[in-house]
Amino acid sequence: MTRAFQELYGVRDAFNGIPFNGRTDAWILSRAAAAHGVGADDLSRFKPRYLDYLAVELQQPGPRKGVMPGVRPLLDALSSREDVFLALLTGNFAEGARLKLEHFDLWRYFTCGAFGDVVHERNHLLADALSQVAARSGLAADPSHAVSQLPSESTSTVSSAPANAATSSAPHSTVRHDDGRRARKWAPAVVLRAGAIRASTSRPA
DSSP states (O other), rough: OHHHHHHHHTTTTTTTTTOOTTHHHHHHHHHHHHHTOOOEEEEHHHHEEEHHHHHHHHHHHHOOOOOOHHHHHHHHHHHHHTOOOOEEEESSSSHHHHHHHHHHHGGGGGGGGEEEOOOOOGGHHHHHHHHHHHHHSEEEGGGGEEEEEEOOOOHHHHHEEEEETTTTEOOOOEETTTSSSOEEOOOOOEEBBTTOOOOOOOOOO
16 A cells, blocks of 8 residues: 555655554545545545555565465355355455455455445444345344454454444454555454344455
8 A cells, every 4th residue: 555655646654653453445545645635536546556556466475475274164164054154344445355365265255245445434344244245145144143253453343343243253364565564464354144144035454
């Protein structure tokens, strides 16, 4: 994000002092734009350029890039169950999430989800994800029975769980930011109704 912002708006280290953990990309970008006087119309150029950089960065080798142990077997096990529906919940831009998860062959597990393109408050993502589940599957999921798999080190993210009456678990993949500035724990957050989804005729950088 830093490289794209500097290229487009001439501001170095534009995201210094802006917290990333537990925030949506829309929130992060809006704070940087406000801090450096970038207007909404001009800000529309950011996402395509950032995604270009992200796609390139994902191809670069790095010791801290990879899928954490247990994530893939967990998704394999859950995706094979008839009483579970997997959906993605992440503060990433939708296209950014797709690039990251496709790179690690995880995107295929999720048929829908909620993303951080326009939502500023991560607490609002669960309801969006569950509505997507209902629209795609015809299933109705009670938020109190959803499992929201989120980065555990973020106090902001952890607060999403009680706000949405969801529980939180913590397998993670690790991806370095496109500018190499720092590594961020980032999880393909799943929303599911394990053992309690009923037919009705729902995040880790």
